Amino acid sequence: MAHEDRAFYDQLADRGVTRRDFLKFCGSVAAMLGLSEAMVPTVASAVEAAAASTLTPAVWLDGGLCTGCTESTAQGTTPDVAQIVLDILSMNYMETIMYATGDSAEAALKDTVEKFKGKFIMVYEGAVMTGFDGNALRVAGKPGLDQIREVAPNAAAIIAVGSCAVDGGWVKANPNPAGGMGIQEFLKQEKIETPVINLPTCPVNPEWIVAMVVDVLFLGKLASGQILKELDEFNRPKVIFGQTIHDNCPRRGHFENGEFVYEFGSPEEAKGYCLYAVGCKGPQTYTNCPIVRWNDKASWCVESGSPCIGCGDFNWVDQNAPFLNRFRQIGIGDYKQTGGYVPGNVAALAGGVVAGALVVHGLGMKAAGRIGEGPATEDMKDYDRKRMKKGGDK
Amino acid sequence: MATPNVVIDPLTRIEGHMRVECEVENGVIKDAWVSGTLFRGMEQVLKGRAPSDAFYVAQRICGVCPISHGHASTMSAEAAMGVTIPNGARIVRNIIEAAQFLHSHILWFYTLAALDYIDPGKALEANIADTYALAQAAGTTTSNFKAVQDKLAGLVAGGQLSIFSNGWFNHPAYAQDMPPELALIGVAHYLEALEMQAEASRVIAIMGGKFPHFMTSLPGGTAWVPTEEKIDDILFRLLKVRDFVNNTMIPDTLAIAPFYKDALSYGGGHGNFLSWGVFNRESLEMKDRYMPEGAVFAGALKVESANPDSIKEYVKHSWFADSDGDKNPAQGSTNPVWTDYDVNNKYTWAKAPRYDGKPMEAGPLSRMLVAYLKGVEPVKKIVDLTLGKLGAAGKPEVLVSLLGRVAARNLETAVVAEWSIEWVNELIAALKGGDVKFFEASEPSKGSGAGMWEAPRGALGHWMSIEDGRISNYQICTPSTWNIGGRDDQGVTGVIEQALIGAPCIDPERPMEAARIARSFDP
Numbered sequence: 052m053a054h055e056d057r058a059f060y061d062q063l064a065d066r067g068v069t070r071r072d073f074l075k076f077c078g079s080v081a082a083m084l085g086l087s088e089a090m091v092p093t094v095a096s097a098v099e100a101a102a103a104s105t106l107t108p109a110v111w112l113d114g115g116l117c118t119g120c121t122e123s124t125a126q127g128t129t130p131d132v133a134q135i136v137l138d139i140l141s142m143n144y145m146e147t148i149m150y151a152t153g154d155s156a157e158a159a160l161k162d163t164v165e166k167f168k169g170k171f172i173m174v175y176e177g178a179v180m181t182g183f184d185g186n187a188l189r190v191a192g193k194p195g196l197d198q199i200r201e202v203a204p205n206a207a208a209i210i211a212v213g214s215c216a217v218d219g220g221w222v223k224a225n226p227n228p229a230g231g232m233g234i235q236e237f238l239k240q241e242k243i244e245t246p247v248i249n250l251p252t253c254p255v256n257p258e259w260i261v262a263m264v265v266d267v268l269f270l271g272k273l274a275s276g277q278i279l280k281e282l283d284e285f286n287r288p289k290v291i292f293g294q295t296i297h298d299n300c301p302r303r304g305h306f307e308n309g310e311f312v313y314e315f316g317s318p319e320e321a322k323g324y325c326l327y328a329v330g331c332k333g334p335q336t337y338t339n340c341p342i343v344r345w346n347d348k349a350s351w352c353v354e355s356g357s358p359c360i361g362c363g364d365f366n367w368v369d370q371n372a373p374f375l376n377r378f379r380q381i382g383i384g385d386y387k388q389t390g391g392y393v394p395g396n397v398a399a400l401a402g403g404v405v406a407g408a409l410v411v412h413g414l415g416m417k418a419a420g421r422i423g424e425g426p427a428t429e430d431m432k433d434y435d436r437k438r439m440k441k442g443g444d445k
Numbered sequence: 446m447a448t449p450n451v452v453i454d455p456l457t458r459i460e461g462h463m464r465v466e467c468e469v470e471n472g473v474i475k476d477a478w479v480s481g482t483l484f485r486g487m488e489q490v491l492k493g494r495a496p497s498d499a500f501y502v503a504q505r506i507c508g509v510c511p512i513s514h515g516h517a518s519t520m521s522a523e524a525a526m527g528v529t530i531p532n533g534a535r536i537v538r539n540i541i542e543a544a545q546f547l548h549s550h551i552l553w554f555y556t557l558a559a560l561d562y563i564d565p566g567k568a569l570e571a572n573i574a575d576t577y578a579l580a581q582a583a584g585t586t587t588s589n590f591k592a593v594q595d596k597l598a599g600l601v602a603g604g605q606l607s608i609f610s611n612g613w614f615n616h617p618a619y620a621q622d623m624p625p626e627l628a629l630i631g632v633a634h635y636l637e638a639l640e641m642q643a644e645a646s647r648v649i650a651i652m653g654g655k656f657p658h659f660m661t662s663l664p665g666g667t668a669w670v671p672t673e674e675k676i677d678d679i680l681f682r683l684l685k686v687r688d689f690v691n692n693t694m695i696p697d698t699l700a701i702a703p704f705y706k707d708a709l710s711y712g713g714g715h716g717n718f719l720s721w722g723v724f725n726r727e728s729l730e731m732k733d734r735y736m737p738e739g740a741v742f743a744g745a746l747k748v749e750s751a752n753p754d755s756i757k758e759y760v761k762h763s764w765f766a767d768s769d770g771d772k773n774p775a776q777g778s779t780n781p782v783w784t785d786y787d788v789n790n791k792y793t794w795a796k797a798p799r800y801d802g803k804p805m806e807a808g809p810l811s812r813m814l815v816a817y818l819k820g821v822e823p824v825k826k827i828v829d830l831t832l833g834k835l836g837a838a839g840k841p842e843v844l845v846s847l848l849g850r851v852a853a854r855n856l857e858t859a860v861v862a863e864w865s866i867e868w869v870n871e872l873i874a875a876l877k878g879g880d881v882k883f884f885e886a887s888e889p890s891k892g893s894g895a896g897m898w899e900a901p902r903g904a905l906g907h908w909m910s911i912e913d914g915r916i917s918n919y920q921i922c923t924p925s926t927w928n929i930g931g932r933d934d935q936g937v938t939g940v941i942e943q944a945l946i947g948a949p950c951i952d953p954e955r956p957m958e959a960a961r962i963a964r965s966f967d968p
Contacts, residue, residue: 106605115485118460119508119657125552126643126656133636137596141605146457150560150612152960153453159611180483183764183783187794188462189482191454192786221490221505228486228781254508254657315668316531316884346650347643349678355653356668357660360501368502373495375663 076129106138107268108163108171110206111145112198115188115222115231116177119254120213121147127257128347139264140172157191160198164205172267173206173245174260175199178215178222179237182230196237203238208273209247210263211235212255214367220253224368235286246279249286251338253362258343259291285365287337296333296359299341302326320356330375330428332361376428451953453960454482458557459968460509463929465941466788467959469950474959477938477945478788479929481795484764488779491919496522496889496911499919500663503907506921508657509552512545512649513723513900514907514921515662521909522664524894528887532727533880534666536872539724539735540679541652541662543865547686548645548656549901550809550858553967554694555638558851561961562701563623563631566614569597571629579626585696588633597632618949618957620704627700634693641689648682651675666884671872680869687862698855699834705848706835712847712962714944716743717803718811719927721751721906723899724864731897735864736857738897739815740800746842748818751800753897753906756922758796759933765796770934774908775895777920797930797939798922806940807903807927808966809854810844817841823860831856847948850965890914900924902967928966941966 077095125132136142144160151159163171180187185194203209211234214220222231235247250259272278283289302325311328312319336359344351352359361371454464462483468476487506491499499522504515516538576590600606646656652669653659661669722731722738731738739748760770766780784791816824831852837843844853893910903924910918930939941963950956
């Protein structure tokens with residue numbers, strides 16, 4: 052072991068972290084990034100090198116938000132939020148947890164932008180609020196848009212966390228009462244060319260933020276430009292948003308068997324059958340939730356018995372509602388997503404098993420309870436029909 | 446010419462966006478204006494959607510208390526549809542809600558509020574051996590105090606203070622007689638609390654899929670079905686959190702509070718308190734909740750029953766159309782109109798709700814006072830113990846203050862922690878007894894209903910009207926609307942505004958006391 056290594060592991064030991072713990076962490080980072088076991092030592096040395104250097108400056112700006120993405124980030128454990136903001140980044144501005152307040156907080160932001168021009172990371176949470184001449188959100192006595200205009204052009208890169216930052220999220224849902232917008236679209240309007248990395252879902256999963264931190268800081272992918280090559284056409288990291296939930300779902304076997312939950316609280320639900328029939332948007336939603344799961348891998352939506360509502364989709368609230376209705380057509384395999392809109396010809400591409408499942412479960416329906424655009428959903432489920440035949444509710 | 450007002454904008458370490466403006470004279474706050482500086486329009490977004498979708502969307506109004514919003518929304522839908530949830534679903538919801546209370550209160554005290562009472566810079570001066578001795582004497586848990594101090598020293602040596610950048614170190618409003626060792630204990634527990642709030646939210650994730658924003662308490666019951674391997678995950682996590690609350694959070698509160706006894710004498714405000722009650726018993730009745738409903742008015746410590754029909758919202762000083770004013774939320778409307786920021790005219794995106802015409806404080810202080818006055822046993826016990834430690838035995842009225850509000854939230858945490866264990870055991874007993882129903886199907890067509898509930902930060906109501914199977918109107922009155930709402934049409938100040946008036950402001954450049962009071966509401 053080299054001399055530097057010893058110092059690094061001594062430091063870890065002081066903090067109660069064993070070398071074994073550390074390598075385990077590097078292993079999970081490597082797995083997150085889709086790297087093989089053989090890459091673990093490379094990740095480890097990248098982390099060590101980063102630890103030896105000074106902290107990278109970062110600022111976290113709050114737009115039209117619910118604070119859920121900050122909250123979600125605080126639920127991560129490897130690293131936890133304290134390690135992120137004390138050991139990895141110097142988070143010089145982050146409204147929800149920073150010590151300073153008011154003018155002192157704004158001064159910390161200004162100092163960072165001036166001192167680290169072109170070198171700091173900007174994280175953006177919440178929708179960009181353009182409504183009421185930008186007064187739907189006021190920060191420090193001015194429209195919140197001014198803060199973006201002052202900070203964004205000077206950042207090395209912008210990480211948009213959560214669906215609101217990516218494309219306006221629920222805030223932009225019809226009728227978009229406050230002029231919500233994603234940060235990338237706003238920057239385009241403003242002709243600000245700082246690169247944006249989009250991390251959708253509502254809220255963002257902290258595992259994905261950590262993956263970006265590792266990419267940018269430890270593996271040097273921002274400096275090398277590599278990170279931008281690893282994004283899809285919507286600026287999402289392919290490694291995270293390249294496959295559907297359906298692709299990796301532990302309930303997929305039941306889908307293949309045609310075993311579905313038709314009603315919550317039913318015996319089928321107790322058996323953990325597929326939730327597609329109660330509206331699961333897993334087949335259309337491109338995230339790796341089934342792999343990374345949520346809250347330190349405690350669970351995730353489908354595991355807890357809920358259908359996916361597609362919060363990682365673009366324009367998800369208009370696109371995927373009513374959430375408990377099945378989509379008429381489902382996408383399987385490697386089709387192109389067009390800003391979250393499922394193309395009409397997907398059913399034609401779907402394989403025999405899927406097409407079979409669709410036919411078996413009879414899907415002749417129309418859009419209902421939706422506002423704005425989206426693919427067709429059914430308006431009534433089989434079990435409803437049966438109950439109505441029996442003279443049930445009406 | 447008068448001196449310019451003291452302004453805090455943005456107020457940090459809260460959930461959302463808020464501005465505080467104060468008129469200060471001779472070191473005392475004479476007048477105050479509180480502005481909610483963000484409008485998103487959730488109520489408009491929900492109109493026209495399927496009633497079952499409201500649960501998923503409405504909870505996204507708040508990333509810190511989505512569980513309470515989800516429950517209030519679902520309850521309004523259930524009331525509108527006339528569906529009664531099975532007993533098992535009631536117990537499951539109580540446990541999820543309790544886990545969120547634990548999460549939120551721990552996060553508030555340590556991550557958001559503690560830096561207002563503990564100067565982290567002082568922790569560098571602490572003697573390590575003395576810190577262990579002090580922790581033992583205070584009856585609180587010990588940590589690796591050396592490592593924590595080294596971490597802080599490392600930040601300072603590195604030249605970048607990260608989240609501590611530009612903080613109000615050495616502020617004269619910090620208790621000058623607080624030993625640096627207590628500051629180091631505070632910083633160490635600040636870091637440990639991050640793990641504990643995450644542990645509480647893992648309970649929500651197991652039962653609800655994830656946190657923030659959960660997936661299972663949909664109208665009719667819960668989509669989560671308890672199984673053996675999940676029940677132990679929940680029980681033992683809650684036991685761990687309860688132990689932290691009892692062995693660390695409560696002793697820390699009792700160790701720090703005596704240094705801020707002056708905060709018993711200001712920050713109380715109007716002295717009106719409102720709670721809709723939270724945590725249902727088998728009857729599902731609002732009048733029969735573990736944490737009871739009630740309204741308390743200034744001048745007399747007695748409780749009246751709380752009635753949602755007594756609410757009206759006013760907009761003379763808010764950026765909404767006049768037609769939105771003077772309405773009960775059941776008939777409420779939302780038509781934003783931007784003018785300009787002017788404290789003499791319109792200055793906030795929050796409506797001003799009133800109860801029988803009076804501004805009412807929402808939050809743990811309201812709940813704990815109502816419960817104390819109604820004789821709820823675990824509440825009486827822990828409040829009386831605390832009053833004794835503060836030299837105010839038999840004087841619950843001292844709780845109507847800044848320090849009382851801080852203490853009430855932490856004491857409530859201990860009460861809810863104990864109840865959460867009780868409810869897991871209740872769930873186990875129900876399963877043993879064959880109570881395995883968790884969902885009741887329903888068909889929305891027409892109707893209207895309200896979900897009156899409590900978020901960790903206070904009284905919450907959702908109102909839903911359904912026509913032709915779609916939401917025809919939706920209104921929300923959040924606890925922060927009660928607390929941060931500004932002046933009403935009669936010019937009467939809002940809750941935080943009034944709490945600020947009369948409080949000290951010893952350094953107008955760094956208005957620490959004002960920030961403390963505003964944060965004590967966890968807005």
